[in-house]
Amino acid sequence: MAESMSVKDLNLYYGDHQALKDITLDMPAGKVTAFIGPSGCGKSTLLRCLNRMNDRIEGCRVEGTVKLGDTDVYENYDVYELRRRVGMVFQKPNPFPLSIYDNVAYGPRHHGKPSKAELDQIVETTLTDVGLWDEVKDKLDHSGLSLSGGQAQRLCIARALAVNPGVLLMDEPTSALDPISTGLVEELAVKVAKEHTVIIVTHNMQQATRISTKCAFFYLGELVEAAPTAQLFSTPKDKRTEDYLTGRFG
Amino acid sequence: MTAIGEKTVSNKSESTAEVVGVSPKRGIERRGQIITGLCVTLVVVLVVTLIFMVCSRGLATFTKDGIPLGSFFGGTTWNPHQNGADGVPLVGALPMIVGSFSVTLLSCLIALPFALGASIFVVEIAPGFGSKIFRPLTEVLVGIPSVVFGLVGLGIIVPWMRGLVGGTGYGILSASIVLAFMILPTITSLSTDALAAVPNSYRDGSYGLGCTRWQTIVGVVLPSALPGILTAIIMGMSRAFGEALAVQMVIGNAAQMPQGLFTPASTLTSVLTMGMGNEAMGTLPNDVLWALAMVLLIMSLVFILIVHLIGRKGAAKND
Numbered sequence: 001m002a003e004s005m006s007v008k009d010l011n012l013y014y015g016d017h018q019a020l021k022d023i024t025l026d027m028p029a030g031k032v033t034a035f036i037g038p039s040g041c042g043k044s045t046l047l048r049c050l051n052r053m054n055d056r057i058e059g060c061r062v063e064g065t066v067k068l069g070d071t072d073v074y075e076n077y078d079v080y081e082l083r084r085r086v087g088m089v090f091q092k093p094n095p096f097p098l099s100i101y102d103n104v105a106y107g108p109r110h111h112g113k114p115s116k117a118e119l120d121q122i123v124e125t126t127l128t129d130v131g132l133w134d135e136v137k138d139k140l141d142h143s144g145l146s147l148s149g150g151q152a153q154r155l156c157i158a159r160a161l162a163v164n165p166g167v168l169l170m171d172e173p174t175s176a177l178d179p180i181s182t183g184l185v186e187e188l189a190v191k192v193a194k195e196h197t198v199i200i201v202t203h204n205m206q207q208a209t210r211i212s213t214k215c216a217f218f219y220l221g222e223l224v225e226a227a228p229t230a231q232l233f234s235t236p237k238d239k240r241t242e243d244y245l246t247g248r249f250g
Numbered sequence: 251m252t253a254i255g256e257k258t259v260s261n262k263s264e265s266t267a268e269v270v271g272v273s274p275k276r277g278i279e280r281r282g283q284i285i286t287g288l289c290v291t292l293v294v295v296l297v298v299t300l301i302f303m304v305c306s307r308g309l310a311t312f313t314k315d316g317i318p319l320g321s322f323f324g325g326t327t328w329n330p331h332q333n334g335a336d337g338v339p340l341v342g343a344l345p346m347i348v349g350s351f352s353v354t355l356l357s358c359l360i361a362l363p364f365a366l367g368a369s370i371f372v373v374e375i376a377p378g379f380g381s382k383i384f385r386p387l388t389e390v391l392v393g394i395p396s397v398v399f400g401l402v403g404l405g406i407i408v409p410w411m412r413g414l415v416g417g418t419g420y421g422i423l424s425a426s427i428v429l430a431f432m433i434l435p436t437i438t439s440l441s442t443d444a445l446a447a448v449p450n451s452y453r454d455g456s457y458g459l460g461c462t463r464w465q466t467i468v469g470v471v472l473p474s475a476l477p478g479i480l481t482a483i484i485m486g487m488s489r490a491f492g493e494a495l496a497v498q499m500v501i502g503n504a505a506q507m508p509q510g511l512f513t514p515a516s517t518l519t520s521v522l523t524m525g526m527g528n529e530a531m532g533t534l535p536n537d538v539l540w541a542l543a544m545v546l547l548i549m550s551l552v553f554i555l556i557v558h559l560i561g562r563k564g565a566a567k568n569d
Contacts, residue, residue, distance in 0.1 A: 053458065084460030094451035097474045106469060107459040156455070163459060 002197045003069050003085070003166030004029035005050055010064035012045060012054070019045050023064070023223045025216055027167075032189055032198040034212035034229065036205060038249065041218040043201045047169050050199065051086035052079050068167065084111055087160035087196070091172045093152035095144030095159070100127075100136050103144040103155055107163035126158040130188055150181025157188060161196065168192060170200040174207065186211050205245065209233055217241045301547065308544030311537040317341055322541060328505035328521070330535035341538045343518075345507045347545065350517040352422050352508060353497060354490045357429035358437075358483060365437035365486075366479070373445040374467055385442065391435035400499035403428035408500055415512045420502030423511040428496050433486035440485055444478020445471060477560050484560070488553035492546065494519035518542045 005027045012020035020042045027033040035043035048054045049066055052073060066073045073082050084107070095103050104123045108114050114122065123140070127133040132154050136147070144155055153173060160168060170189065174182040189198050190211050202208055208215050209229055216226035217240075225232060225241045236242045243249055311317050317338065325342020327334070334340050372380025407427050412419030448471050456466040472479070502514020505521060522542055529536040 051458065053454070056457065080460045080462055082460070083458060088454075088458035090451065090454060090458070092451060094449075094455045096452055096455060096470050098470075106456070107461075110459070110461045110465045110469065159455070160459065 001166055002030040002193070002195055004197065005086075005167055005199065006067045007046070007049070008065045008067075010046070010049065010062065010066065012042075012049060012063075013061045014057070015059045019221050020049075021221045025223055025226055027197065027199050028214065029166075029197050030194055031213040032193045032200060032211050033214045033216065034208040035199070035201045035216050035218060036203075036208050036244075037218035037224075038244065039203075040220075042221040043216075043218045044171055046218070047171055047199065047201050050167070050169055051083045051088055053083075053088065055079060084163050085165050086167045086169060087163065087165035088169045089153070089156050089160055089171065089173045092176050093149055093156050095147065095152045095155050097143060097145055099141045100144050100147070100155060101140040104158050104162050106159060111163055122162050126162045127155075129161060129192070130154040130158040131184065132158060148181075150177050150184060153177060153181065153185055154188065157185070157192075161192065165196055167197045167199065170198060172201050172203060175203060182207075205233075217244065219244070304540060304544050304547050307537060307540035309541075311341070311534070311541040315339075315534045315537055317534075317538070322538070323347070326507045330529075330538050339534055339538075341534075341541075343538075343542060343545070345505055346516055346518045346521050346542065349422065349501070349508055349515045350491060350519070350546075350549075352515075353425045353429055353501070353517060354487050356422065356426035356511075357433060357490045358487050360426060360430035361434045361437055361486060362483065365434055365441055365482070368438050369442040369445050370467060373442055374463065374471065380442070385439070388435040388439045388442070392439060396432060396493055396496040397499075399428050399432045400496035402431070403496060403500040411512065417512055418502060418514060420500060420514045421510075421512045422501065422508055422515050425497045425501040425515075425517075426511075428500050429490045429493060432493065432496060433490050436489055437482045437486040440482030441475070441479045444475040444482060447478065448474045477563060480560050481557050484553050484557050488550055491549055491553070492519065494523045498523055518546050522546075 007023050007025045007027075010020055010023040011018065023046060035047065037043050045054070049062055050073070054060045054062065062074065065075075068077070068082065068086060071077060073086075096106060098106070101123055104126055105114075105119045108119060108122055124133060124137075127136065132151060135151065136142075136155075139146075144152065147155060153176075157168075157173075173189075174185050177185065186207060189200060192198060200208075200212065212229045214226065215229040215232045217224045217232065217236075217238075219240050225236060225238045227237075232241065233245060236245060311322065312319060321338050322341055322343050324344060325340065326344050327340045327342045328345060329340040332340050368384070372384045403424060407424050408419040410419070411417075411421065411424050452470045452474055453466055456470045461469060497517055498520035501516060501520055503516050503520055503524060504514035505516045506514075508515040522539055525535070525539050529539060
């Protein structure tokens with residue numbers, strides 16, 4: 001079940017340095033929301049607030065509210081349950097050095113005691129969903145590290161989907177991939193968003209226009225502008241957005 | 251003189267306009283190659299002659315002195331100066347082989363849980379403490395001479411054993427405990443390295459799926475570090491297997507088949523250090539000691555071989 005997320009008056013500090021300033025943003029359920037902006041603008045940092053991966057960074061302090069549905073994720077959520085419901089795909093494909101099967105079964109195994117038959121079912125369904133089943137069904141016992149970059153990233157997406165999260169965070173998931181693999185991952189993001197809200201960070205503006213319905217532009221830790229993607233790209237309200245989109249900086 | 255000679259040569263070649271003034275550099279190149287090449291040759295020659303010497307002396311037991319392999323590896327009585335009922339000298343090495351393997355395995359078994367626990371703590375739980383205090387500390391421990399461990403064993407563990415189970419207090423368990431102390435820093439330090447080498451992206455992946463720290467450690471970190479941890483264990487075993495002095499001080503040095511953990515026994519190394527000074531070169535009692543040394547040497551080669559096999563498998567796995 002796709003869930004919505006929202007951020008209100010969010011400020012984030014690394015020690016004394018303020019990395020995010022007064023961010024307020026809604027990310028609608030069942031859609032793809034894209035974060036764009038130049039390097040160091042805080043878009044990945046915001047993404048990592050949504051499933052509290054920033055908790056692991058020493059000296060990182062968050063003020064304001066982040067909600068999953070109607071529930072505050074910093075106040076009312078067990079962090080492990082939150083991360084099960086808000087999955088994450090990373091910039092560099094990071095399959096575990098385990099078999100392809102165990103990679104997908106990893107999450108379900110740690111969130112309950114599924115039977116072998118249930119696991120087999122989950123593995124087949126999720127690998128089919130990411131379009132990897134036909135490529136790997138005869139070598140499920142091979143190491144996840146034996147896959148190519150694009151396959152590995154789709155395996156990581158399958159691994160995240162196997163625990164059926166309401167939201168899937170993607171942190172520049174195609175920046176290490178070739179154009180064909182990038183295309184496959186983009187199609188996949190659009191496809192899975194119906195069941196698992198997708199929030200994607202990207203450097204690539206074309207990618208944002210291709211797949212997202214809502215787009216947020218960040219600059220120097222501020223949310224400059226957020227709007228439906230078509231509107232943001234055709235009639236940006238802020239001068240900085242326009243300059244970035246037309247390639248005057250970035 | 252040479253420099254001048256070389257200069258003349260280079261001037262000559264300049265005049266023929268083929269090679270311009272490179273001779274001095276080329277000379278340095280060649281000298282460098284020769285010097286480093288000689289060093290390599292020296293090391294290789296040393297290793298080869300060492301192996302050759304130990305093996306030729308050791309094999310003399312079987313070729314020159316005519317001891318059947320069976321009565322050396324299978325015999326349980328060690329008394330090279332006497333002949334058995336069948337006229338063959340009593341050179342059964344089985345008690346020492348069993349003794350060596352028991353103290354090695356037992357000491358590893360004792361040390362491993364502590365080493366693994368400590369390295370998990372300093373890598374996964376308190377990395378700051380680990381890198382600033384714990385790692386330098388283990389490095390110091392690695393460097394402590396074995397005689398110190400032997401003394402501690404003699405002064406504390408042997409009396410403690412005596413009080414606990416009676417008898418002399420010398421024996422396989424005492425030796426294993428002393429060895430466990432000795433190899434603990436080796437295994438800890440190597441398995442710490444192995445855990446620290448696990449890429450953070452694996453941890454991110456696991457935490458990102460909502461796993462706890464322990465689930466992450468057991469599910470991803472330990473499996474990824476397994477080749478390194480196995481290497482750490484083998485290095486510890488090889489150190490325990492080859493240790494002579496500390497073991498000799500606490501094992502009791504009775505060249506008999508080990509009856510239990512608490513009775514005096516002996517190992518290949520302890521018999522070697524006790525006996526080597528007392529036997530004349532070229533006699534049978536001396537030759538069988540060389541045969542023991544050969545067994546030791548082969549075992550350490552096997553340990554190294556295992557480490558390499560693991561390393562290759564681990565490298566292939568992480569590609």
